[in-house]
Amino acid sequence: MKKDSRRLVFNKTPLILYLLILPLFYAAIFSTKSVSYDEWKQLLSNWRARLGTRNVDNDVQEQEFQKFIFRSLVTGEDRTQLETTGFACNTAEHSEVCVTNKPVRIDTNTMTVHVLSDQPMPRGHRNVRPYARREDENTMNTITPVQILQGNNITPPACNYTHNVPAAIFSTSGFVGNLFHEFNEIIIPLFLTTYHFQSNLQFIVVDYKPYFVNKYNRILAHLSPYEVINPASNGSSVHCFTGMVVGLQFHNNLAINSSDLPEGYSMLDFKQFLREAYNLKVKSSVVSKIEQPVLVLISRKGSRMFLNEDEMGGMMEELGFRVVVVTPNRMANLDKFASVVNSCSVMVGAHGAGLANEVFLPTGAVMVQVVPWGLEWASNAYFGEPAPGMGVKYMEYKIEAEESSLVDTYGRDHEVIVDVGAVFAKGYHAARAVYVDGQNMKIDLVRFRKTLIEALRFLGQSSPTPTN
Missing domain, CATH: 3.40.50 (Rossmann fold)
Structure with missing residues (x-):
């Protein structure tokens, strides 16, 4: 079902206040090397609360909030490119992650992504295999590639479904079926890449494995309240999103480095996330002298x-x-x-x-x-x-x-x-x-x-x- 576009209408005074808040908030996040998990949550909460007290159009709020979130997934020249063109990729030894804060149209039949822009953008084409084992060529050949098209000269297909959140695309192929690899190459990277979206995104899973989605339903539901999209069961549908991230960030084996993108997370934060997702009661192992371990x-x-x-x-x-x-x-x-x-x-x-x-x-x-x-x-x-x-x-x-x-x-x-x-x-x-x-x-x-x-x-x- 298509949504009609709305013209943004707001008063000048709230807009000025809003624009004053934005650079201060960016400075609070990006002026230091890393921000802790708890600080992330508090700052994001304060961001929404402060904007909520202003009479600023909701679409503008969400657009700027989304830009901020995507900005945390890239750094250096990639971040500059994202701010300039609205599209950038971070390529590392184990993973490749591409992000855009521009609207996208995704043909789930061919897994072709059309990046839209109202500003001059050079024509571009990129294939990304969204699995965090980039160094393993044999495994990566089993991953369905996502084709990304960008530029003002492309003619995007019409939307069959419109979503008011970004999309996150990853694969459940690779070594699915092995608990270590499921956590190492999908679950922990998925947390790293998507947790700070605060559930404001929807998953598209290529190489969809029902076993995996059912097994990790609690984790997926804790990261996104929306139904997981299986491209293979969508026919020739075109899904439209407000932005997109393709691929998952990877740090190390069953590990998170607080200085790597997105900065500020640790494995203790991931374990806290698991406690929330699975409703686990025990945070610390304390055994009394009379208790049987x-x-x-x-x-x-x-x-x-x-x-x-x-x-x-x-x-x-x-x-x-x-x-x-x-x-x-x-x-x-x-x-x-x-x-x-x-x-x-x-x-x-x-x-x-x-x-x-x-x-x-x-x-x-x-x-x-x-x-x-x-x-x-x-x-x-x-x-x-x-x-x-x-x-x-x-x-x-x-x-x-x-x-x-x-x-x-x-x-x-x-x-x-x-x-x-x-x-x-x-x-x-x-x-x-x-x-x-x-x-x-x-x-x-x-x-x-x-x-x-x-x-x-x-x-x-x-x-x-x-x-x-």
Whole structure:
């Protein structure tokens, strides 16, 4: 349904006051290197409140507010270009994000975006694959490109549907189905890119996966109250929006850098967002002396399994933990499982996607990663390094060769045991077949017990005297 355009009408006095407010507000945000998450929310709230007291046309307010929001997604020459032409792109190693504060018309059949402008704009054409793994050519080839056309000479199609908010376009292809990659390349980047729009935007999801949209419905709904648009089910419709962002900002593995665009966010802010989205009750892990600490033990199937998992659970209970063993099926329902993780003090698991659930751990909780043979670098890079930024105490238990099934399969003196580097030198797939997909573990309970006792001490708990 089309909307008729309205002529902007306002008195001169409120407009002058409004124009005085705007540069002061910009200065408050962009004069310093970074602005904290709470400051962002307060400033944005004050922005709307102050303008709400003026008799300024709502369309003008929204246009200027939208320009401010888009401005935070680019910097340097890109920001200058956005202010000059209304369109700019920020290209980094892992992601490419293009934004426009001009009206757009999006043909969802071809995913072609027409950027409209009433000012001189050179003709331009750009293809963006909206997934935060730009360095991985093979993966990016599976992502549907979004074609962006701009310039005064283009003839845009007529609108079938008109929306009074900007659009945010991203893909749910790539490594969807793996919890780590879902959070790493979509959910955290989506928060970074769209949270400061304060729900004033609508998602268009290319490579639409119903599984993903259903699984993360709470997060998507907390970022936007509008129905997610699936281009594949829209036929030849043309959707018109007040602006657009294509692609998602990426900082690091399960991490947010407060100095990167958009400045001011941290992983603690993201965790607060998750608590709000999932209605999680526990913010900090505080266990009293008389309270039994809860330990979540992640159970794997197929590879990197704990071959003596039952014995591990028994030893954990002897130390005073209330042990909750969780399987992949139970972890699949995030609406329920998020609260399970949020209620525990310690999470234990072998290196794998399930450890990405650390985002739901309360501040001060402990995560113990069991590091399989040959996976020291990946274990630290993907889960160890990000943990402190989440307010989580990270501990790791590196298995000895004898605890790996690789010794039984290849022998103690085989290359896969004595020269891990040589196996990785053969290529990722060769190493993955051995160390990621080809080993299970039988944990040395005496040695592992010491790690768990250290975890208890961190929580301020006493423990039984270690056995010799």
